[in-house]
Amino acid sequence: MDRWGAEGMEEPRREPVSERAVMDQLESQLEPLFKDLPNEVPLLLFTRPGKNDILASAARFLIRAIREVSPKITLREFDLSHKLARQWSIDRSPTLLIDPDRYRIRWLGAPVGEEARTFVEALLMVGHRKSGMGEESLRVLNKVDTERDIKVFVSPSCPYCPQQAVNALKAVVEKPESLSLEIIDIQANPDLADQYSAQSVPQTYANDLLIAQGAQAEELFVLSLQKLEQQTVFIPDIDAEEVEADLVVVGGGPAGLTAGIYAARSGLRAVVVEKGALGGQVATTPVVENYPGLTQVGGKTLVDLMVTHALEYAKIFQSEEVMDIQPGDPIVVTTNRRRFLSRAVLLATGATYRHLDVPGESRLSGHGVSYCSTCDGPLFKGRKVIIVGGGNSAVTEALHLHNIGVGVTLVHRRDSLRAQEHLAKSVFSNNIPVLFNTEVKEIRGKDRVQEVLLHDNRTEKTQTLPVDGVFVAVGYAPAVELAKKIGVELTPEGYIKHDDRHRTNIPGIYAAGDVEGGYKQIVTATGQGAEASMAIFEDLVHPYWKTRKVAE
Numbered sequence: 289m290d291r292w293g294a295e296g297m298e299e300p301r302r303e304p305v306s307e308r309a310v311m312d313q314l315e316s317q318l319e320p321l322f323k324d325l326p327n328e329v330p331l332l333l334f335t336r337p338g339k340n341d342i343l344a345s346a347a348r349f350l351i352r353a354i355r356e357v358s359p360k361i362t363l364r365e366f367d368l369s370h371k372l373a374r375q376w377s378i379d380r381s382p383t384l385l386i387d388p389d390r391y392r393i394r395w396l397g398a399p400v401g402e403e404a405r406t407f408v409e410a411l412l413m414v415g416h417r418k419s420g421m422g423e424e425s426l427r428v429l430n431k432v433d434t435e436r437d438i439k440v441f442v443s444p445s446c447p448y449c450p451q452q453a454v455n456a457l458k459a460v461v462e463k464p465e466s467l468s469l470e471i472i473d474i475q476a477n478p479d480l481a482d483q484y485s486a487q488s489v490p491q492t493y494a495n496d497l498l499i500a501q502g503a504q505a506e507e508l509f510v511l512s513l514q515k516l517e518q519q520t521v522f523i524p525d526i527d528a529e530e531v532e533a534d535l536v537v538v539g540g541g542p543a544g545l546t547a548g549i550y551a552a553r554s555g556l557r558a559v560v561v562e563k564g565a566l567g568g569q570v571a572t573t574p575v576v577e578n579y580p581g582l583t584q585v586g587g588k589t590l591v592d593l594m595v596t597h598a599l600e601y602a603k604i605f606q607s608e609e610v611m612d613i614q615p616g617d618p619i620v621v622t623t624n625r626r627r628f629l630s631r632a633v634l635l636a637t638g639a640t641y642r643h644l645d646v647p648g649e650s651r652l653s654g655h656g657v658s659y660c661s662t663c664d665g666p667l668f669k670g671r672k673v674i675i676v677g678g679g680n681s682a683v684t685e686a687l688h689l690h691n692i693g694v695g696v697t698l699v700h701r702r703d704s705l706r707a708q709e710h711l712a713k714s715v716f717s718n719n720i721p722v723l724f725n726t727e728v729k730e731i732r733g734k735d736r737v738q739e740v741l742l743h744d745n746r747t748e749k750t751q752t753l754p755v756d757g758v759f760v761a762v763g764y765a766p767a768v769e770l771a772k773k774i775g776v777e778l779t780p781e782g783y784i785k786h787d788d789r790h791r792t793n794i795p796g797i798y799a800a801g802d803v804e805g806g807y808k809q810i811v812t813a814t815g816q817g818a819e820a821s822m823a824i825f826e827d828l829v830h831p832y833w834k835t836r837k838v839a840e
């Protein structure tokens with residue numbers, strides 16, 4: 289009998305030999321994290337044979353690997369008909385409870401894919417009884433004086449989701465008496481996602497009120513939780529912590545990560561500051577086929593390789609947005625958490641997706657309108673969607689959605705696709721319908737997308753098409769707001785103006801990657817990041833601004 293007075297089945301600690309190799313690899317990664325876990329973490333898994341069996345097996349597999357490296361993790365499994373399931377009102381398979389005597393943390397689905405990272409974080413927080421939440425966030429969290437039931441909708445293929453789920457976990461570990469959390473995998477629970485119209489992930493609710501769409505910085509999450517509505521600005525109460533550096537890289541995409549590696553290898557104290565998911569646009573790219581040395585690699589896998597490499601050298605500050613830069617000596621870089629006093633700054637802020645700017649788009653964003661097929665695609669399995677666009681991104685995303693069983697139609701305003709030839713050919717060989725010369729004029733639906741109004745720009749006829757989702761892939765615009773704010777000059781096309789050493793018009797401030805314009809590719813971004821760092825190193829040794837005027 290365990291301490292729940294239940295006779296739940298104790299999971300065997302060994303697995304079949306065929307799984308051993310994968311298990312060995314997993315264990316070697318988990319071992320250093322779990323070896324000194326001070327407290328027990330009891331896990332209760334509720335399943336029902338025939339209901340999401342694959343997910344239940346995946347959950348068991350991961351938990352088994354963790355138990356191999358830490359005796360503090362225990363697992364008991366129960367059928368949904370067990371009295372404990374009734375006691376805790378559990379009716380979904382699989383459902384995981386994490387240390388239910390102490391915390392109200394419930395996982396609906398299995399912690400697979402990107403969510404495995406969140407799960408590991410959860411076990412570490414619970415096992416250490418420490419959330420690692422920052423002081424500023426704690427100050428706000430302590431103002432929450434009534435109960436909050438938090439729901440975070442996630443998907444295993446969403447690289448942004450762990451950030452938001454971890455924010456919520458930290459809050460619940462800090463305030464177990466008044467906060468409860470459900471992490472809901474939309475693939476295992478499409479009906480719940482439907483009920484909440486949560487058609488993009490991550491999406492966060494507290495007491496059934498939508499408090500966040502997308503991943504937030506920790507401080508913004510707790511502020512949204514406290515105020516019960518999405519917050520976009522956080523002003524710290526106290527003077528921000530100061531960090532000295534030689535180079536602050538703004539942006540953790542391929543350009544910024546490479547710059548961090550090169551700068552640190554030159555002996556500079558380099559930090560990379562990233563407001564969202566590390567890897568930038570690559571984090572949400574389904575497949576990359578033109579990165580030398582890797583014939584075909586998932587965008588997220590490539591990002592993981594780059595981040596692991598960068599972490600060997602540079603310090604990375606994730607979930608921090610650079611809000612302001614004051615040029616000078618030192619250059620003062622202010623984020624939503626702290627200030628950096630630096631000798632140089634590299635703007636590697638990349639690009640962000642363009643909107644269609646049609647009626648209904650922003651209202652239904654997150655409720656059927658999506659800009660990330662990797663994140664939100666699984667929700668539309670077996671449903672009908674359109675992808676708007678005709679370039680490489682639109683075509684790559686159309687193929688990705690088609691492959692995971694979504695009924696895709698490509699809508700393009702021109703008479704031919706702009707995507708590379710082999711990509712365009714794949715669209716036709718996969719029989720993906722394409723509506724050429726067609727523009728989306730309106731996206732309609734009450735609380736979720738129901739239809740689009742299409743206009744044929746040759747015949748001038750309009751028609752409505754019933755759809756469940758609209759994926760927008762009409763290109764990217766350079767992320768230059770910060771550059772503009774501090775007086776960095778732009779080109780007529782809107783990119784950062786720079787010389788051949790990546791210097792901008794402001795001494796000590798440089799640019800690299802998509803934000804510079806040119807061929808916007810991963811290899812070009814990494815190349816520019818490397819070049820910029822080498823130029824910065826030389827400039828810091830021989831500051832050009834002290835000897836001559838800045839290049840026009």
Ligand SMILES: Cc1cc2nc3c(=O)[nH]c(=O)nc-3n(C[C@H](O)[C@H](O)[C@H](O)COP(=O)(O)OP(=O)(O)OC[C@H]3O[C@@H](n4cnc5c(N)ncnc54)[C@H](O)[C@@H]3O)c2cc1C
Pocket residue numbers: 538539540541542543544561562563564565566567568569570572573574575576577578608609610611636637638639640680681684767770800801802803808809810811813
């Ligand atoms: C769907 C898709 C498919 C693609 N496929 C390919 C492909 O197959 N091959 C290829 O070579 N290229 C591909 N690309 C292009 C490639 O991803 C980009 O060229 C590359 O990511 C540019 O890297 P970057 O570092 O300059 O910018 P980004 O990748 O855009 O990264 C910039 C980072 O800066 C961060 N940031 C911005 N402002 C701030 C701030 N104020 N504070 C902190 N952080 C900030 C952003 O959050 C972001 O993470 C694809 C792009 C897309 C969208």
